[in-house]
Amino acid sequence: MKSDKRIGIEVIPGREGHICRKDAGASAETVKPAGQSGPDIACNRESMAGAVSQRACVFCGARVVLNPIADALHLIHGPIGCSTYTWDIRGSLSSGPELHRLSFSTDLREKDVIFGGEPKLYHALSELIEKHEPRAAFVYSTCIVGVIGDDLKAVCARVEKERGIPVIPVRSEGFKGNKNEGYKAACQALFSLIDRAPRGETVPLSVNILGDFNLAGELWMIRGYFEKMGLRVVANISGDGRVADIEKAASAALNVVQCAGSMTHLARMMEQHYGMPFLRVSYVGTDDMADSLLDIAGFFKDKTVQTRTEELIASEIAALAPELEYYRERLKGRKAAVYVGGAFKAVSLIKAFRALGMQVAMVGSQTGKADDYAQVRAVADPGTVIIDDANPLELAQLMNRLGVDIFVGGVKERPVAYKLGVAFCDHNHERKRPLEGFAGMVNFAREVYSSIASPVWQWVPRAAAAEGS
Amino acid sequence: MKSSASSHVSTTNPCRMCRPMGACLAFRGIANSMVLLHGSQGCSTYMRRYISSHFNEPVDIASSSLSEKSAVYGGAANLKQGIRNVVARYSPSVLGVVTTCLTETIGDDVRQIIAALLVEEPSLREVLIVPVSAPSYSGSHMDGFHDSCVAILERLASRPIPNNGAINIFPGFISPADIRHLGRILADFQTPAIILPDFSQTLDGGISDVYRRIPVGGTSLEQIGQMAGAAFSIEFNVTSPERQSSSALLESLADVSGERLPLPIGLRNCDFFFQALSDMTLTPVPARYKEERARLLDAMVDAHKYLFGKKVAVYGDADMVLALTGFMVDVGLVPVVCASSGDGAEFTRRISEATAGLETRPAVLTETDFDRIGSGATEAGAELLVGSSKGNHIARRLDIPLLRLGFPIHDRIGAQRLLHIGYQGTINLLDRLTNTIIAQQQDEYGNGYSYM
Numbered sequence: 053m054k055s056d057k058r059i060g061i062e063v064i065p066g067r068e069g070h071i072c073r074k075d076a077g078a079s080a081e082t083v084k085p086a087g088q089s090g091p092d093i094a095c096n097r098e099s100m101a102g103a104v105s106q107r108a109c110v111f112c113g114a115r116v117v118l119n120p121i122a123d124a125l126h127l128i129h130g131p132i133g134c135s136t137y138t139w140d141i142r143g144s145l146s147s148g149p150e151l152h153r154l155s156f157s158t159d160l161r162e163k164d165v166i167f168g169g170e171p172k173l174y175h176a177l178s179e180l181i182e183k184h185e186p187r188a189a190f191v192y193s194t195c196i197v198g199v200i201g202d203d204l205k206a207v208c209a210r211v212e213k214e215r216g217i218p219v220i221p222v223r224s225e226g227f228k229g230n231k232n233e234g235y236k237a238a239c240q241a242l243f244s245l246i247d248r249a250p251r252g253e254t255v256p257l258s259v260n261i262l263g264d265f266n267l268a269g270e271l272w273m274i275r276g277y278f279e280k281m282g283l284r285v286v287a288n289i290s291g292d293g294r295v296a297d298i299e300k301a302a303s304a305a306l307n308v309v310q311c312a313g314s315m316t317h318l319a320r321m322m323e324q325h326y327g328m329p330f331l332r333v334s335y336v337g338t339d340d341m342a343d344s345l346l347d348i349a350g351f352f353k354d355k356t357v358q359t360r361t362e363e364l365i366a367s368e369i370a371a372l373a374p375e376l377e378y379y380r381e382r383l384k385g386r387k388a389a390v391y392v393g394g395a396f397k398a399v400s401l402i403k404a405f406r407a408l409g410m411q412v413a414m415v416g417s418q419t420g421k422a423d424d425y426a427q428v429r430a431v432a433d434p435g436t437v438i439i440d441d442a443n444p445l446e447l448a449q450l451m452n453r454l455g456v457d458i459f460v461g462g463v464k465e466r467p468v469a470y471k472l473g474v475a476f477c478d479h480n481h482e483r484k485r486p487l488e489g490f491a492g493m494v495n496f497a498r499e500v501y502s503s504i505a506s507p508v509w510q511w512v513p514r515a516a517a518a519e520g521s
Numbered sequence: 522m523k524s525s526a527s528s529h530v531s532t533t534n535p536c537r538m539c540r541p542m543g544a545c546l547a548f549r550g551i552a553n554s555m556v557l558l559h560g561s562q563g564c565s566t567y568m569r570r571y572i573s574s575h576f577n578e579p580v581d582i583a584s585s586s587l588s589e590k591s592a593v594y595g596g597a598a599n600l601k602q603g604i605r606n607v608v609a610r611y612s613p614s615v616l617g618v619v620t621t622c623l624t625e626t627i628g629d630d631v632r633q634i635i636a637a638l639l640v641e642e643p644s645l646r647e648v649l650i651v652p653v654s655a656p657s658y659s660g661s662h663m664d665g666f667h668d669s670c671v672a673i674l675e676r677l678a679s680r681p682i683p684n685n686g687a688i689n690i691f692p693g694f695i696s697p698a699d700i701r702h703l704g705r706i707l708a709d710f711q712t713p714a715i716i717l718p719d720f721s722q723t724l725d726g727g728i729s730d731v732y733r734r735i736p737v738g739g740t741s742l743e744q745i746g747q748m749a750g751a752a753f754s755i756e757f758n759v760t761s762p763e764r765q766s767s768s769a770l771l772e773s774l775a776d777v778s779g780e781r782l783p784l785p786i787g788l789r790n791c792d793f794f795f796q797a798l799s800d801m802t803l804t805p806v807p808a809r810y811k812e813e814r815a816r817l818l819d820a821m822v823d824a825h826k827y828l829f830g831k832k833v834a835v836y837g838d839a840d841m842v843l844a845l846t847g848f849m850v851d852v853g854l855v856p857v858v859c860a861s862s863g864d865g866a867e868f869t870r871r872i873s874e875a876t877a878g879l880e881t882r883p884a885v886l887t888e889t890d891f892d893r894i895g896s897g898a899t900e901a902g903a904e905l906l907v908g909s910s911k912g913n914h915i916a917r918r919l920d921i922p923l924l925r926l927g928f929p930i931h932d933r934i935g936a937q938r939l940l941h942i943g944y945q946g947t948i949n950l951l952d953r954l955t956n957t958i959i960a961q962q963q964d965e966y967g968n969g970y971s972y973m
Contacts, residue, residue: 099584108566135532158532165658471579
């Protein structure tokens with residue numbers, strides 16, 4: 053086992069390049085992992101066998117991006133597990149239909165694997181469309197479908213013809229790469245939906261919301277801001293999404309892209325094919341929220357929009373200032389570790405913690421890419437440990453080594469933090485209170501404070517991390 | 522929404538988990554063990570999340586993280602690297618190497634790959650590497666669970682050894698609290714017991730001052746070896762075929778006589794279990810359990826009027842549902858849907874036996890999904906659901922309560938501490954059931970009431 057001297061933790065040989073420290077004193081532009089040349093941090097690679105990566109698979113990437121489209125049928129072509137473990141996984145709210153909350157599977161069995169699953173897929177699709185009358189159907193391929201060679205495209209085309217709704221294959225075989233490949237597969241499916249519809253006239257002062265999944269109703273909040281600014285939202289992609297809206301997406305004037313890791317691909321395709329511009333935004337933290345709205349307003353070069361946006365920001369910030377100050381007083385000086393799906397969100401979280409007077413000592417992501425990590429480095433404090441595609445042992449060692457007070461991540465990391473005596477904030481699918489937007493910042497502060505300030509920690513010793521078993 | 526045809530080929534809201542999941546759970550009950558799933562990265566992450574959300578414990582499961590190339594040319598290199606890395610990082614005594622649908626379909630010969638690895642790296646021989654075949658496209662998680670127990674016994678307890686007077690218990694998939702309760706019962710019978718698998722600590726650990734890579738607890742390899750010398754075995758599994766029965770295996774390989782009993786839930790099943798223990802150990806049932814039994818009877822009488830005639834839909838793993846059905850019949854509840862996640866003619870036969878006295882027989886569903894359970898519950902006018910948290914959608918739709926038990930419970934805490942078995946577990950269950958019904962009646966009764 054190799055001990056990583058730079059960071060002071062053990063890593064599997066071959067993983068060293070995935071961890072670096074933003075060196076104290078160096079300027080953001082010049083920071084490189086010590087002793088290494090070439091790319092700054094190894095990322096966007098396949099996970100190492102036996103490393104216990106926190107990542108899921110290609111299928112998962114596609115599933116979480118498309119699933120919130122609430123009036124579409126989402127059929128998983130594969131064995132039962134892929135459907136069981138992703139049922140209602142995303143927690144996306146819908147203001148209308150909730151077809152996305154049902155988990156449909158072809159439940160492939162041995163005989164299907166031997167003789168092919170196409171007949172079962174055809175019948176399953178037909179009966180489900182008959183029963184639920186969806187506006188479109190997405191058919192996800194899983195690992196074995198890629199191996200047994202079912203012709204998904206042909207089956208989908210046949211059913212589309214027979215049923216008169218878009219039936220779109222999603223090429224998401226689990227082994228085809230990492231989660232980023234799944235995002236790409238989802239974007240291709242979305243583009244296929246958009247592109248088969250006739251393109252309408254561009255709607256002035258309008259946007260599509262890309263990369264928000266309406267967890268805890270966050271998208272509704274964002275839509276509310278846009279409406280106050282005087283903008284029209286053509287399509288939500290994909291939170292509280294509707295097929296008919298997405299089909300009209302090419303008529304929006306601008307794509308605003310959050311969750312850049314999952315949705316930039318779609319924005320690029322739309323830029324390429326329709327000349328639609330896009331802006332990368334983030335709704336996490338007051339600074340990024342405000343900057344995003346100003347960027348969007350700036351794009352439209354419309355005086356009324358600009359004024360309304362400035363007023364909106366001023367009134368929202370004024371409304372939350374006293375409560376934020378309350379938490380800032382109590383949280384300042386505390387240290388956080390952040391490990392999230394995409395590195396872009398991590399950037400916003402660093403700023404959000406800074407706004408609370410806290411420091412992020414460790415920041416990492418499952419699927420960040422080189423430019424995301426460059427931004428992370430630019431924003432992070434000197435000395436911050438940056439980690440890609442981490443695993444529980446590395447995270448446990450880092451939490452301990454860096455003496456963090458709170459860990460921000462998803463549900464798999466929660467018990468690791470708790471066992472170590474570290475507070476936790478869920479910033480993943482399971483959150484039940486909006487953490488985006490201006491009001492979300494207060495919720496975020498409250499979440500962080502309610503774990504850090506809990507009296508239970510007085511009884512729980514900080515555990516020594518990940519000693520040998 | 523149109524009405525559903527009964528002969529549909531699709532599955533909606535699965536009630537079944539896949540085979541590798543059960544293997545992961547069983548290995549978790551073996552001391553200092555790890556599992557490596559030979560397949561694509563997502564399987565291990567999904568199962569970790571699923572298990573972790575129920576038990577609120579860290580759950581590390583490795584993956585060989587196959588790529589497109591390995592899916593085409595075979596996963597040997599990934600599997601070998603995966604084993605090396607897991608052993609280097611976790612130093613396990615046992616490593617379950619569990620296949621998935623992908624590696625079963627591409628036809629990797631896992632045994633041969635492991636054999637080749639052990640030649641390349643003899644130091645790995647210190648780790649007991651146990652391959653388990655778990656094609657996710659056949660059977661359910663319970664098949665993976667039982668297969669894993671059988672696989673490890675075949676490696677460690679496959680020939681007779683001198684009698685050590687111990688009792689083997691193969692409890693099946695019950696909660697950590699249940700396993701601890703079993704240990705206590707056996708201790709009260711003053712008989713050494715070996716429970717396999719025992720995840721009472723590994724999936725319900727306390728806070729300690731050291732974070733361990735592999736949590737403490739579990740049945741040790743030495744104990745598993747000693748199972749071949751036990752006086753007898755008790756297995757709570759009456760629904761699996763014989764080849765998946767740990768007690769049958771020990772009987773044939775190591776001459777340890779065994780008995781397969783229903784899960785000790787409900788007065789009747791508990792009596793079977795305590796009687797069997799008493800007979801086998803030649804020890805009278807300890808006073809504590811006679812008192813618990815009497816208290817259970819008292820509780821049944823206290824509760825009977827609230828329960829009588831209430832229609833219940835129950836779903837979950839076959840042995841659990843079977844035991845719950847028997848218990849419900851015995852307290853006057855009326856099971857109207859009995860649904861098993863797995864397949865099984867044996868399940869169907871036994872449910873029909875357990876409900877023979879009812880005026881209306883329940884709908885019996887196997888390898889089912891929540892769509893079918895929901896239809897069954899609706900048609901039969903179920904007033905209560907009993908099973909995992911995944912029935913929550915149905916409960917909300919039908920506006921009936923759901924009593925959460927079994928696995929998984931993802932929307933409440935404390936699932937690992939739910940006691941289902943023994944007289945005491947049955948009392949807990951009875952109280953929870955009854956209070957669920959009373960709470961609903963109280964809510965429906967005008968302004969509620971202060972006395973019953």
